[in-house]
Amino acid sequence: MKQSIDFKQFLTNESEWLPSLSVDCVIFGFHDNELKVLLLTLRNTGLLALPGGLVHRQESVDEAAGRVLQERTGMTNIFLEQFHVFGQLNRGNDAFGRQLAAANGIELPPDHWFTQRYVSVGYYALLDFSKVMPTPDERSDSIGWHDVHNLPGLALDHTLIIQKALDTLRLMLDHKLVGFNLLPVMFTMADLQRLYETVLGQSFSRANFQRKMLSLNSLERVEKKWTGGAHKAPYLYRFNRKNG
Amino acid sequence: MKQSIDFKQFLTNESEWLPSLSVDCVIFGFHDNELKVLLLTLRNTGLLALPGGLVHRQESVDEAAGRVLQERTGMTNIFLEQFHVFGQLNRGNDAFGRQLAAANGIELPPDHWFTQRYVSVGYYALLDFSKVMPTPDERSDSIGWHDVHNLPGLALDHTLIIQKALDTLRLMLDHKLVGFNLLPVMFTMADLQRLYETVLGQSFSRANFQRKMLSLNSLERVEKKWTGGAHKAPYLYRFNRKNG
């Protein structure tokens, strides 16, 4: 189950955390031909933000990212990878910290530790939209997927963080087969092509896309077929990690 | 000129620095068919380490990397790029901090801030070996270039940091023309090929390498020729940032 941390208590536990450092997770999913990113609505503020948090003194930064994601979204066993450090001077932590506290009925003293500067390490993950059921933690009113190409205003520098994560995803997609992580275990060639076209923002010739994908020897054709239209049924494919 | 910080005074200035965060710089150079990396020998310890340091409260992490490199090596205007965060639990900061202090005749109390855990952001730079004259700071006995494929033991996790920087460099070289930064302004096709072969650890057919490089339209042939052997003189080339 979700592990809960009461905000008031959290504010008294400065010694638990590594100072100056935070993590933020950009969780990508794919649905309805849109590349989505998972965002929390922070309690009583209406603020949209990435699932993020601090680093315990006795855990690695990578571990912190996994734990934070679990605590804030309920999702476990998500493979996260760091992609960039956001270390500018004015990321807005002071105002953000005060706003969060105020939303919980607390006014922070001028130099409260939680309003100090944080440098954030960005992590990203690609996952099968249909396989996860994110649930918000106590510090959030809700959690939801948002089209990455049509984002509302976000807290802190989270728009920038998502943009950089998207750049990284495009680079990865270009020369590794990471894309499969965004799809269900079995998918059609059309699904795969729509994913590539959405993420990379360009279209490909169907015949050539299919030839290219099959030539990688990483797709296993599943004999079971699929029905759902007045036309030839497409094969289903499954990613085969042999040449991942 | 080099900006100096006395170590004893440094240890009293905890409030100047952002806690928990450090930067380390992997500076690559190319000489004698070897890919080199710049290392400091830390004063009175014989320890070899990357030029690294802490982050001021009022500077961005990127700025800190540039400043640290300048302070510790005297080199200015080096284009640095972050490539990875090293946030494991046991990077060895406690022992390292004590060893450094001891080398300066200081024994640190059990919980001195300098022995605490640091998460380090790795930065790398590629530069023309012949154009720089690194000079060590007061905290170092010497500074020098070391063959990246034949490194001695290093302080902390710096061997890992260099390995990761090398991975990044190879990836970059593979699909951008960053390699030119490691060469003098003018170079022969053979120089360029040796650089690629050394960094990527594989050899290329001379004719095809030349064809490929010229096809990128990023090399400008300089009319001046080069002498230095009993054979046809090669053209000199210069990188042309048009299609960089």
Add this chain to the structure above:
DNA sequence: TATCATTGTATCAAGTTGATACAATGATAA
């Protein structure tokens, strides 16, 4: 003037990519 290692470029086959064509499929409608 001959020698020689090195350099610049050409060539040909093999492999990859882009554009287009077309038959196969299988649910739906006539």
Add this chain to the structure above:
DNA sequence: TTATCATTGTATCAACTTGATACAATGATA
């Protein structure tokens, strides 16, 4: 039952890229 239709799998051909090899040009040295 048969025709229709959008979609799918694959073939084909030209354009382009890559790998392997060949060879003439160069220019200091002997």
